[in-house]
Amino acid sequence: MTIDEIMRKAPVIPVIVIDDVAHAQPLARALVAGGLNVLEVTLRTPAALEAIREMRQVEGAIVGAGTVTNQRELSDALEAGSGFIVSPGLTEALGKAAIRAEVPFLPGIANAGDIMRGLDLGLDRFKFFPAVAAGGLPALKALAAPFGQCRFCPTGGIGPESAAEWLAFDPVLCVGGSWVAPKGAPDEATVERIAREARTLRP
Numbered sequence: 001m002t003i004d005e006i007m008r009k010a011p012v013i014p015v016i017v018i019d020d021v022a023h024a025q026p027l028a029r030a031l032v033a034g035g036l037n038v039l040e041v042t043l044r045t046p047a048a049l050e051a052i053r054e055m056r057q058v059e060g061a062i063v064g065a066g067t068v069t070n071q072r073e074l075s076d077a078l079e080a081g082s083g084f085i086v087s088p089g090l091t092e093a094l095g096k097a098a099i100r101a102e103v104p105f106l107p108g109i110a111n112a113g114d115i116m117r118g119l120d121l122g123l124d125r126f127k128f129f130p131a132v133a134a135g136g137l138p139a140l141k142a143l144a145a146p147f148g149q150c151r152f153c154p155t156g157g158i159g160p161e162s163a164a165e166w167l168a169f170d171p172v173l174c175v176g177g178s179w180v181a182p183k184g185a186p187d188e189a190t191v192e193r194i195a196r197e198a199r200t201l202r203p
């Protein structure tokens with residue numbers, strides 16, 4: 001699968017922080033049942049890599065690693081079986097390593113120079129991060145204009161009230177958000193309902 005195909009699977013990519021690996025499978029099951037099958041597990045907690053291994057066993061889940069900031073974390077994420085890699089930013093070293101590994105890669109950008117660094121590497125699918133703090137939809141519209149070939153997954157500060165507006169902008173293939181995956185022990189019925197609502201956000 002390409003990163004473009006992954007971005008088109010669902011309108012929202014849950015940005016997941018797992019503190020207890022026992023929460024991984026129930027959370028993934030609930031999200032997939034609600035129609036959100038692309039799952040980004042952030043490497044922010046010691047349980048993250050084990051959580052990726054667990055979630056991969058959930059039928060229909062496409063599980064990737066987020067918060068991958070260097071080559072060491074990239075290797076760890078790949079070893080855990082990550083199906084895609086998300087980074088809050090883009091360094092040349094990480095970009096080249098991800099391309100070499102032939103793993104779908106979604107690096108973060110927040111300005112024109114970041115996008116140009118990505119294009120130099122052959123990348124044109126980006127996370128716009130931190131989406132709201134970096135200027136919100138007006139900033140992304142201005143940035144996307146000179147780079148017509150690029151597509152984006154805005155993430156950071158987006159919630160159920162604002163996601164539809166972002167998704168209505170053509171270059172936005174999906175948005176990332178933590179609101180669909182609240183921290184702690186998941187109440188599966190609630191998570192499934194929130195996921196189902198998120199699923200309908202694309203106009």
Ligand SMILES: O=C(O)C(=O)C[C@H](O)[C@H](O)COP(=O)(O)O
Nearest residue numbers: 015042067088155156157177178
């Ligand atoms: O961990 C990373 O790699 C990040 O890029 C940060 C996350 O994407 C945002 O923290 C999610 O933002 P919220 O939906 O506003 O909570």
